[in-house]
Amino acid sequence: MAAGRHVMRAVRVVQFGGPEVLKLQTDVSLPVPKENQVLIKVHACGINPVDTYIRSGTYSRKPALPYTPGLDVAGLVQDVGEHVTDFKKGDRVFTLGTISGGYAEYAVASVDTVFALSDKLDFKQGATIGIPYFTAYHALFQKGSAKAGETVLIHGASGGVGIAACQIARACGLKVLGTAGTEDGMNLVLRNGAHKVFNHRKEDYITQIKETAGAHGIDIIIEMLANVNLANDLQLLSNGGRVMIVGSRGPIEINPRDTMLKESSIRGLSLFSASKEEMRECAAFLLAGIEAGWLNPVVGPEYPIEKVAEAHKDIIHSQGALGKMVLLPR
Ligand SMILES: NC(=O)c1ccc[n+]([C@@H]2O[C@H](COP(=O)([O-])OP(=O)(O)OC[C@H]3O[C@@H](n4cnc5c(N)ncnc54)[C@H](OP(=O)(O)O)[C@@H]3O)[C@@H](O)[C@H]2O)c1
Numbered sequence: 001m002a003a004g005r006h007v008m009r010a011v012r013v014v015q016f017g018g019p020e021v022l023k024l025q026t027d028v029s030l031p032v033p034k035e036n037q038v039l040i041k042v043h044a045c046g047i048n049p050v051d052t053y054i055r056s057g058t059y060s061r062k063p064a065l066p067y068t069p070g071l072d073v074a075g076l077v078q079d080v081g082e083h084v085t086d087f088k089k090g091d092r093v094f095t096l097g098t099i100s101g102g103y104a105e106y107a108v109a110s111v112d113t114v115f116a117l118s119d120k121l122d123f124k125q126g127a128t129i130g131i132p133y134f135t136a137y138h139a140l141f142q143k144g145s146a147k148a149g150e151t152v153l154i155h156g157a158s159g160g161v162g163i164a165a166c167q168i169a170r171a172c173g174l175k176v177l178g179t180a181g182t183e184d185g186m187n188l189v190l191r192n193g194a195h196k197v198f199n200h201r202k203e204d205y206i207t208q209i210k211e212t213a214g215a216h217g218i219d220i221i222i223e224m225l226a227n228v229n230l231a232n233d234l235q236l237l238s239n240g241g242r243v244m245i246v247g248s249r250g251p252i253e254i255n256p257r258d259t260m261l262k263e264s265s266i267r268g269l270s271l272f273s274a275s276k277e278e279m280r281e282c283a284a285f286l287l288a289g290i291e292a293g294w295l296n297p298v299v300g301p302e303y304p305i306e307k308v309a310e311a312h313k314d315i316i317h318s319q320g321a322l323g324k325m326v327l328l329p330r
Pocket residue numbers: 048049050131132135155156157158159160161162179180181182185200224225228229245246247248269270271272315318319320321323324325
């Protein structure tokens with residue numbers, strides 16, 4: 001138990017709906033870690049678009065109500081379950097799988113989703129590793145079979161997954177093209193591994209990408225907004241090229257014929273569907289990247305927990321991403 005405390009501040013959702021259903025409460029029971037769980041004192045929590053889909057009640061995964069949102073957390077270990085030997089009170093950690101919810105002062109997570117947080121990174125950075133970096137690695141290598149020397153287009157490179165994908169792809173020897181919707185976003189993408197960047201709000205940017213890719217085309221596209229871009233993506237691919245659908249917010253019409261001559265493929269992925277082995281491989285690769293120094297999460301806008309509803313509006317509606325949003329519990 002946290003220094004004799006039994007209650008904490010936490011965001012609660014009692015019914016699915018818009019951002020207004022996110023309510024900050026001051027009397028939420030502190031979670032108690034079970035045998036293989038770790039109780040973390042939350043210093044920062046990453047805000048992911050999926051938090052908003054779950055909150056709206058339209059996502060395939062629906063938690064039992066009431067619940068506390070938030071999956072990616074970094075902080076200090078406060079307590080551990082009786083079977084946990086890898087961590088002790090006071091350890092700096094991050095997780096991508098809180099069980100009790102990260103928009104809170106304390107959260108429990110299963111020990112197999114908790115990792116030591118390097119002294120090279122602060123807690124806000126720690127809270128932005130989980131879903132963005134694991135997804136980027138899963139998309140690039142475990143599902144996309146990316147190889148050194150190939151050209152990758154990160155279509156939507158200025159946000160959480162995009163920056164992660166740029167850093168990873170560059171570190172692994174790919175030629176990295178990225179897109180963003182603002183000048184600041186474009187500069188950020190360039191500083192984080194892209195060789196070249198394009199503005200996805202400019203009318204002629206697809207032509208510019210085509211010119212840059214040349215006759216060979218793009219080997220792999222990491223797509224953040226497939227409902228807008230998929231038809232264009234198919235025009236950009238090389239022979240045998242693949243579009244990896246990370247994000248999509250609606251339907252789109254494509255011509256399947258555009259995949260035939262180049263024998264290209266369109267593949268969707270979800271980190272929630274990754275196997276335990278794949279997750280372990282992601283973790284080993286990413287932890288090595290932190291130690292090597294090339295994995296350096298970019299923290300975007302920061303929101304105090306009182307402004308959680310504003311954060312949820314912004315992550316869906318604001319333009320000009322600059323890294324990953326974080327929620328601060330105090
Ligand atoms: N499949 C999975 O397992 C998985 C995991 C994590 C995330 N996702 C999904 O992947 C997407 C990105 O997640 P995130 O955490 O990176 O979100 P984010 O931080 O909010 O970033 C959104 C990105 O999309 C870009 N974007 C906006 N308009 C675009 C357009 N027309 N074409 C291309 N990109 C555009 C934004 O650029 P500007 O703001 O600069 O315009 C920004 O780079 C979301 O839809 C999320 O739900 C899926």
